[in-house]
Amino acid sequence: MSAQPSRQQPLPRPTPVPGTATVAMFTSPTSWVESDAVAQCHQVAALDGMLHVAAMPDLHPGKGAPIGAAMASRVLYPFLVGSDIGCGIAVFPISLKRPVPERLAARFPDLDRALDPDRDADDPAWSVLTGDIPAGHVESLGTVGRGNHFVELARVETVAAPDHARRLGLTASDLVLIVHSGSRGLGERILREHTSVHGAGPAPDPAGYLAAHDDAVRWGSLNRRLLAARVAHALGAVPTEPVIDQCHNLVEVRDDGIYLHRKGAAPGDGRDVLIAGTRGTRSYVVAAHAGPEANHSVAHGAGRKMSRADALRRGRAKHTVEELRRTPVGSLVVCGDRQLLFEEAPTAYKRIEQVIGDLVEHGLATPVASTVPVVTYKTADVGSTPTRDRRDHRRGRGRP
């Protein structure tokens, strides 16, 4: 059984405890917040040098550190950013004549297959590469990854702030590609190089860590552009520049030398952010205007309500695979991995409208537009090669 959520009190904020950092919860009495995640916020608050922890309404427990939190400290802690340094969400306008989900779902390219600069030198997606490949890291370039990562074709549904949406180039009924992906093995390697020596301790050489971190942030952004370009070409469209591209796993050095760690929290100081719902619900473009109390941050998505294990157990009892591949909003899910299909079921996530409502109530963001999924790509479908396991493809043992 999953842990029952505790009902959090709204602001005013908790009284600071001497010797520890302050913790501010940007939730409301009706928010679903697991007590384990709140406990993690207080554990982080007790770290040396920690100043202030801001918990977003999508807060949920992570490995050691909470997800959906922005943490300001005098000391740089790599584990608070986690392994997927540079993970973020980007939005690319796309023009398609007849967006029929069934036809488009079948045309998505295999985004588990990396783009090799030599073997795939002719791939038109390389047009988005204008400089060097950050850190020279070629492995897994152009792949979406697993977990909560996805590439989604979505339609702009409602526009709440028309002028703002127009400045972003977004109008109702427009199509967009939403790309949620990170730095794959590169960020993982950077964290491991730190933790293998220093564990969860601070970075003894912040400049060294930050140089590698910044490469991963650039790599993640490039990867999102490559993913969007691969899909655009496959769907017969022209690649575009992102109108939004915000990273939600990173550390920022503020002007006062404070390290602002964001883990599943997007920069909220005057930025436009897409806050992802699920593959079966809306996502929201918001104008973020979060101040110091929120560590200049906003939520990054709906936030998990169930652990992956719970989602798998409960999902198998509740849903069929067919139900999960066609969502209540009529969109299709491309996902050849049954387990991932259950783990990422919309019911495993909090209600996105509650998350957005909490941000609005606390004055952190203003909705600009909502999008509704058309096709959500997770991992290549297995339909065309029923006798062969996906792993054989990735290991390059022949092709169909």
Next chain:
DNA sequence: ATGTAC
């Protein structure tokens, strides 16, 4: 969320 170990 990840590449790798079990």
